[in-house]
Amino acid sequence: MEIRWGLVPDMTGTQLLPELVGRDVAKELTYTGRVIDGTEAARLGLATRTETDPLDTALSLVREITGKNPHAVRHAKRLLELAGRMGVADGFAAEQTAIRDLIGSPNQVEAVRANLDSRTPAYRDPAPASSRSTA
Template identity: 35%
Template sequence: MPEYQAFRVEVADKIAHVVIDRPEKINAMNADFWTEIIEVFRWVDDTDEVRVVVLSGAGKHFSSGIDLMLLAEVGNSLGKDVGRNAETLRRKILQLQASFNAVDLCRKPVLAAIHGYCLGGAIDLISACDMRYATRDAQFSIKEIDIGMAADVGTLQRLPRLIGDGMMRELAYTGRTFDGEEARELGLVNRTYADAPALIEGVFAIARDIAAKSPLAVRGTKEMIRYMRDHRVDDGLEYIATWNAAMLQSADLRVAMAAHMGKQKPEFAD
């Protein structure tokens, strides 16, 4: 299994546990983080043994967002020409966006387990995940407004599809902190847990349930949901008809049907 500087990756029961592993820096997203997250999710995509991903943070917090040292380095790289500065910044922003696009486009479901701080860029990250779960006392904030910028790596594009438009605007304009319980009420997280151990136990139980299903069926379901985010209903119906014309011929369907009729637990190939 590959080794990383900003992450720790463990696989058990067909679940990849991807841990942001910079606890001494509140899991701030440094240069290694932004490049390695693409490598991590490429590896996840390519590894058939992995069927589900649980994403969490080491130590007391999920993540405090982008490492301000990284922002300072970008600022120091700028010169006097406005046009060239704009081109440099635009390329950098697109590179950072690609890091979270890798999570969004991953073929496998990604479940975020959030405790402690989930600030700024961490909101962009969890917005790219399939589902989110949190401790009741987790602390969320769209923090970019407080450092004089608009969030630019996915929050403002993905969050409106997860929570109501009015509340999304309030949180983005004010940058105020809200806890796990409010996040659940808003629909940002599916459910909350008393503490971090209960969170991990609960999220892994859900992940194991998903991992036991047909990986082809899970893959198709995720692809259809993702596709419908940006397409009309009739486009989606056309796509699922074409997709299932192939996938309904899979052995998984016969395995699932036989197990259901025999009241047994199905075993699917990777």
């Protein structure tokens, strides 16, 4: 929409939009300031999906994600954020570091046991040292 005000997208909009929707679509949207609806946003990759009850869907997704090994989720989040921002070899090395950190860890062992026992895993997730109170 910035083009309508004689500006260009900021906050890395020109840098990230082509990665999300492709260079040609990014150019069209940036040059025209065309407004799109949720269905088109999902089709273009700007939204994951549209839902009739977005709050219920979001809460369901949160429950699903928080039911996974929190350390694996953190590693996956970091690795996915790095994707395309570093070389493939460096990304592969980062994956290997994450795997070494996770394999055999208490939460990874719990994931395996819970799956084999057909039960809900009981993960432990102590707060990182940086978020603990020093009082």
